[in-house]
Amino acid sequence: MVTSDLVMYEEEFKRIDDELQNLRAQANASVVFLVDKNGQLIASAGDTQDVDTTSLASLTAGNIAATGGIAKLLGEEEFTILFHEGAKDNINISLVGSRVILAVIFDSRSSIGLVRLRVKKATETLARIFDEIAGKAQSERTAGKGEESPFSEISDDDIDSLFR
Amino acid sequence: MSFINYSSKEINCKIVYYGPGLCGKTANLQFIYNKTGEDQKGKLISLATETERTLFFDFLPLALGDIKGFKVRFHLYTVPGQVFYAASRKLILKGCDGIVFVADSQIERAEANVESLDDLKINLEEHGFDMNVIPMTIQYNKRDLPNIMPVSEMEPMVNPRKVPAFEAIAPKGTGVFETLKDVARQVIFELKKNY
Numbered sequence: 001m002v003t004s005d006l007v008m009y010e011e012e013f014k015r016i017d018d019e020l021q022n023l024r025a026q027a028n029a030s031v032v033f034l035v036d037k038n039g040q041l042i043a044s045a046g047d048t049q050d051v052d053t054t055s056l057a058s059l060t061a062g063n064i065a066a067t068g069g070i071a072k073l074l075g076e077e078e079f080t081i082l083f084h085e086g087a088k089d090n091i092n093i094s095l096v097g098s099r100v101i102l103a104v105i106f107d108s109r110s111s112i113g114l115v116r117l118r119v120k121k122a123t124e125t126l127a128r129i130f131d132e133i134a135g136k137a138q139s140e141r142t143a144g145k146g147e148e149s150p151f152s153e154i155s156d157d158d159i160d161s162l163f164r
Numbered sequence: 165m166s167f168i169n170y171s172s173k174e175i176n177c178k179i180v181y182y183g184p185g186l187c188g189k190t191a192n193l194q195f196i197y198n199k200t201g202e203d204q205k206g207k208l209i210s211l212a213t214e215t216e217r218t219l220f221f222d223f224l225p226l227a228l229g230d231i232k233g234f235k236v237r238f239h240l241y242t243v244p245g246q247v248f249y250a251a252s253r254k255l256i257l258k259g260c261d262g263i264v265f266v267a268d269s270q271i272e273r274a275e276a277n278v279e280s281l282d283d284l285k286i287n288l289e290e291h292g293f294d295m296n297v298i299p300m301t302i303q304y305n306k307r308d309l310p311n312i313m314p315v316s317e318m319e320p321m322v323n324p325r326k327v328p329a330f331e332a333i334a335p336k337g338t339g340v341f342e343t344l345k346d347v348a349r350q351v352i353f354e355l356k357k358n359y
Contacts, residue, residue: 003168003223003359005165005166005168005355005358006165006167006168007168007170007359008167008169008170008171009170009171010170011167013170013171013172014171024312036165036167036259037258037259038167038258038260039178039223039239039241039259040169040176040178040239042169050181052206052207054206054207054225055206055207055209055223057224058209058223058225058239058241059209059223062211062220062221062223062255062256065255065256065258066220066252066255068255069251069252069255099226115322118235125328132200141306141358148232149234149359150168150173150175150231150232150233150359151352151355151356151359152356152359153232154231154232154352154353154356156349158231158352159231159345159348159349159352161231162228162229162231162236162345162348163228163341163344163345163348
């Protein structure tokens with residue numbers, strides 16, 4: 001079976017978080033978030049308290065998946081940027097490497113040009129971090145289970161307790 | 165695939181409900197949504213047509229509790245069951261950790277079940293999964309309808325792998341949480357093998 005789970009450690013998470021905060025400030029965006037292509041929210045920055053980021057993550061990944069399907073039908077490898085324009089808010093969605101999606105929500109205080117420029121720079125940094133994460137996960141796997149693995153002593157009782 | 169975040173102490177898993185059109189995939193999610201505490205669930209999102217047929221997917225995020233200090237979240241998805249949504253179905257399987265195959269127990273849907281299972285096998289293979297290995301639970305749904313097949317006859321057709329299977333009446337909730345719990349258990353024990 002393919003084992004390409006995404007495992008995130010404190011150090012890398014901090015770096016990703018910093019990069020998103022940076023991007024949000026430099027692009028003058030309201031919300032910035034990173035999503036796994038499978039629809040899991042990885043990190044976010046900005047005014048997220050009124051935003052349902054979990055749903056947003058799942059729908060964004062669905063959007064990228066559908067667009068990717070269209071691309072393949074047209075003989076393209078992938079469409080790497082999606083842009084949706086609203087009356088008030090806009091969203092720019094782009095790919096970071098092959099498995100992560102970066103979404104930037106912004107209003108009239110920013111512009112698509114500025115957002116694209118900042119996204120391009122941030123994408124390079126984020127891609128490097130995700131490469132490192134993949135490398136680290138691989139070496140942890142070959143080195144054996146990590147000591148703090150939350151799974152090592154899981155029993156049926158733990159599963160039962162989730163469904164009480 | 166799962167997303168394990170040691171920083172925020174979260175484990176995220178994706179479970180996909182698969183099966184032929186009108187077999188009750190969305191009904192499963194609706195029942196789970198209605199019976200789960202407000203603090204344990206997010207919004208139930210349904211991308212459906214005007215006639216309430218699933219167009220792309222339904223999505224329900226659940227945070228049922230903690231295991232060893234890690235918050236465990238399950239993201240439940242359904243696929244559109246109608247045959248012509250084949251392309252969308254394939255997309256939703258991307259990165260799934262476990263499958264619930266919902267079979268329609270009505271005699272006239274026997275062939276549709278088998279077709280859907282074949283479709284699942286092909287789509288899983290395209291994502292690099294093996295249907296004989298991936299965590300999977302079968303649900304024999306609609307057990308309250310008059311014109312149904314005995315489970316003993318359905319089993320060889322839809323459950324050759326002999327994975328755990330449950331009889332269900334999804335709108336009433338019979339078998340719904342039993343099914344979810346079983347697939348969740350398999351998904352978590354699969355993670356245990358790898359980490």
